[in-house]
Amino acid sequence: KQEVTQIPAALSVPEGENLVLNCSFTDSAIYNLQWFRQDPGKGLTSLLLIQSSQREQTSGRLNASLDKSSGRSTLYIAASQPGDSATYLCAVDNDMRFGAGTRLTVKP
Amino acid sequence: ETGVTQSPTHLIKTRGQQVTLRCSSQSGHNTVSWYQQALGQGPQFIFQYYREEENGRGNFPPRFSGLQFPNYSSELNVNALELDDSALYLCASSLAGGTANEKLFFGSGTQLSVL
Numbered sequence: 001k002q003e004v005t006q007i008p009a010a011l012s013v014p015e016g017e018n019l020v021l022n023c024s025f026t027d028s029a030i031y032n033l034q035w036f037r038q039d040p041g042k043g044l045t046s047l048l049l050i051q052s053s054q055r056e057q058t059s060g061r062l063n064a065s066l067d068k069s070s071g072r073s074t075l076y077i078a079a080s081q082p083g084d085s086a087t088y089l090c091a092v093d094n095d096m097r098f099g100a101g102t103r104l105t106v107k108p
Numbered sequence: 109e110t111g112v113t114q115s116p117t118h119l120i121k122t123r124g125q126q127v128t129l130r131c132s133s134q135s136g137h138n139t140v141s142w143y144q145q146a147l148g149q150g151p152q153f154i155f156q157y158y159r160e161e162e163n164g165r166g167n168f169p170p171r172f173s174g175l176q177f178p179n180y181s182s183e184l185n186v187n188a189l190e191l192d193d194s195a196l197y198l199c200a201s202s203l204a205g206g207t208a209n210e211k212l213f214f215g216s217g218t219q220l221s222v223l
Contacts, residue, residue: 044212
């Protein structure tokens with residue numbers, strides 16, 4: 001059974017810092033991995049999708065990497081802004097096994 | 109805005125009652141997935157519907173059931189509500205049976221409280 005873990009559970013950084021969020025999964029036989037953003041009480045917004053054959057995807061200030069052999073993905077956020085404050089979740093495959101998320105706070 | 113709409117946004121029920129939640133998928137999408145998200149947790153997969161047929165199910169009891177209609181909108185029905193069913197229920201739509209490389213587009217959810 002696939003288990004997805006996200007560390008840290010919460011992170012607080014000053015505005016402008018670069019930061020890395022981590023996602024690990026136990027079964028490396030995955031089709032894809034997605035990173036999502038969730039604002040309080042809201043639905044999820046897909047940020048990046050990495051197919052199993054890819055190593056990374058980039059969108060603006062976001063870069064996600066995937067290392068299937070080690071069961072890890074990272075989400076790199078450059079030059080963080082207060083508007084980036086949200087919970088970030090990773091999910092594996094199409095039944096979408098989610099981690100519990102990392103709650104990010106970016107202080108002005 | 110994702111184009112996925114859910115109704116109602118909030119709902120209060122009592123233990124033992126039944127509830128129906130609704131989801132309209134994004135235009136052109138034929139697949140709807142439902143998730144339960146407890147406070148402080150990641151979403152848990154309930155089931156997926158593709159072209160009106162159930163196309164995968166998570167670890168939820170049979171009192172959680174669903175439907176998908178010819179216009180690809182969907183319902184989630186929960187019978188005999190329990191206190192632990194209190195959660196945010198999310199639906200997500202996608203194309204082509206949620207095959208490996210499709211992004212999911214989520215609605216804003218229905219917050220269900222069971223008293």
